[in-house]
Amino acid sequence: MIPKLHLQLDERSGVPVYRQMMDQFKYYVAGGILRPGDQIPSIRELASALQVNPTTVVKAYTELERAGLIEKRHGKGAFVAPNARALTDAEQEEALRRSAKQLAVEATQMQVPPPKVITVVREELGALHSDRADEPVPVKFAVVGGES
Amino acid sequence: MPTDILAHGLTKTFRTGVVAVNGFDLRVERGTVYGLIGRNGAGKTTALKILMGLLRPDRGEAKVLGRPLWEADPAHRQKVAYVSQSQQVPEWMSLGELGRYASHFYSAWRPELLQEQARRWELPLHLPISKLSGGNQRLAALAVALATRPEVLLLDEPAAGLDPVARRELNVCLVDALLRDEGCTILLSTHLLGDLERLAIHVGIMDRGRILAEGSVEDWQRTMRRVQVVFDGEAPPADFAIPGAIRSQVLGPVVTALTRVDDDAQLDGVRQLRGARVHVFPLTLEELFVDWFGGPAAAPESGEEISGQPGRSVPQPPNQRVGNGG
Numbered sequence: 001m002i003p004k005l006h007l008q009l010d011e012r013s014g015v016p017v018y019r020q021m022m023d024q025f026k027y028y029v030a031g032g033i034l035r036p037g038d039q040i041p042s043i044r045e046l047a048s049a050l051q052v053n054p055t056t057v058v059k060a061y062t063e064l065e066r067a068g069l070i071e072k073r074h075g076k077g078a079f080v081a082p083n084a085r086a087l088t089d090a091e092q093e094e095a096l097r098r099s100a101k102q103l104a105v106e107a108t109q110m111q112v113p114p115p116k117v118i119t120v121v122r123e124e125l126g127a128l129h130s131d132r133a134d135e136p137v138p139v140k141f142a143v144v145g146g147e148s
Numbered sequence: 149m150p151t152d153i154l155a156h157g158l159t160k161t162f163r164t165g166v167v168a169v170n171g172f173d174l175r176v177e178r179g180t181v182y183g184l185i186g187r188n189g190a191g192k193t194t195a196l197k198i199l200m201g202l203l204r205p206d207r208g209e210a211k212v213l214g215r216p217l218w219e220a221d222p223a224h225r226q227k228v229a230y231v232s233q234s235q236q237v238p239e240w241m242s243l244g245e246l247g248r249y250a251s252h253f254y255s256a257w258r259p260e261l262l263q264e265q266a267r268r269w270e271l272p273l274h275l276p277i278s279k280l281s282g283g284n285q286r287l288a289a290l291a292v293a294l295a296t297r298p299e300v301l302l303l304d305e306p307a308a309g310l311d312p313v314a315r316r317e318l319n320v321c322l323v324d325a326l327l328r329d330e331g332c333t334i335l336l337s338t339h340l341l342g343d344l345e346r347l348a349i350h351v352g353i354m355d356r357g358r359i360l361a362e363g364s365v366e367d368w369q370r371t372m373r374r375v376q377v378v379f380d381g382e383a384p385p386a387d388f389a390i391p392g393a394i395r396s397q398v399l400g401p402v403v404t405a406l407t408r409v410d411d412d413a414q415l416d417g418v419r420q421l422r423g424a425r426v427h428v429f430p431l432t433l434e435e436l437f438v439d440w441f442g443g444p445a446a447a448p449e450s451g452e453e454i455s456g457q458p459g460r461s462v463p464q465p466p467n468q469r470v471g472n473g474g
Contacts, residue, residue: 011433012430013430014372014430015369016366016369017345017365017366017369018366044327047327048323048324048327050346051323051343051347052347053181053326053348053349054323055179055326055349056346056366105427105428105429108425109427
């Protein structure tokens with residue numbers, strides 16, 4: 001069975017669409033929602049569901065394959081690779097830093113003092129850990145990415 | 149990849165004296181999607197009509213699948229489909245009749261494609277097209293165009309007048325056309341830049357009859373930024389410029405520029421300036437387009453000089469190619 005993937009494309013991110021798709025696949029693997037051996041949507045399904053140029057999906061899948069996250073099985077489709085590693089520490093930090101940078105910019109714009117920013121982040125982290133201790137890592141939402 | 153759509157030095161002046169297309173160059177490779185954007189009156193419709201062979205240019209060449217369509221034979225022309233901004237299908241016919249009529253002229257015609265599309269879009273097959281809503285008339289024309297299984301699809305603002313659901317359906321159809329075994333080359337003009345971000349491989353900004361700038365969507369998403377530098381004091385230092393700026397505006401001590409940032413380090417020099425704070429924001433295609441034309445406040449009326457605006461906007465050389473073209 002192909003799991004339901006909810007890929008969210010953000011046109012404001014300044015990140016090319018194929019990269020956004022790749023990043024979210026990585027988060028799914030990191031969060032345990034996609035497991036080794038899981039089938040992922042075909043290029044056709046994903047392109048139609050997201051209304052994205054198929055070339056872009058091909059590019060994302062090719063890069064994911066090169067990174068060892070997925071593998072194509074002839075005539076059967078694409079699957080999460082058996083030894084798919086979630087994010088490397090460097091990738092994790094890079095992703096985190098991207099969001100942090102955005103936060104820092106916005107906080108500066110609003111002239112929020114840095115200690116307050118840190119307090120807010122700490123509180124948000126605390127809130128997540130208290131009420132969702134047993135849930136998997138929350139992932140991005142919207143647009144159903146295809147199922148068989 | 150072969151070039152399916154080619155325009156070189158196209159120029160067209162109407163009898164009214166309006167120069168609609170002026171030195172228009174374009175190259176669209178097989179299997180890609182090219183989005184033509186530009187303000188109203190930029191010449192998009194005229195350029196598409198010339199490519200479709202409905203108008204003859206005064207100068208220049210326009211080839212689709214290797215030949216100018218105004219002198220191509222029917223066998224060649226039927227490989228190309230065009231849906232215009234204005235209605236062209238005979239309104240007194242029903243969609244079903246139109247399908248039977250078209251099937252005589254198109255060897256690649258697939259009746260089941262029209263049926264399926266009509267079902268998906270809930271278009272009645274037996275009512276005269278004039279009885280359909282404006283949006284549905286547009287969808288009917290598109291359904292016919294897609295059922296001819298064109299190798300090249302020219303679309304002039306296909307989504308104008310469509311509700312959000314129909315627009316999504318249209319996008320899905322275009323994806324379907326791209327996914328066909330034979331593939332499809334699509335050139336479309338549109339004001340809906342959010343859709344282009346997902347569908348187009350290349351985008352050209354058209355202004356006063358020519359391509360002002362052209363780039364790959366992926367490259368633009370990665371590199372085009374709005375850079376804002378805020379100086380302490382009342383004004384930026386004399387002759388200050390943001391490296392890589394394409395279009396700049398100064399408001400008091402704040403310099404804002406549409407900037408190509410290939411490497412964040414190109415802004416290090418600015419960051420080291422005394423009393424300068426640098427902010428870098430990603431842009432949607434829509435914001436990029438607005439910034440290119442001087443921002444909402446400074447948006448010029450059509451026909452007015454764009455590059456030589458008064459104030460402190462920085463003039464740019466015309467027809468720059470931005471990006472590596474993928």
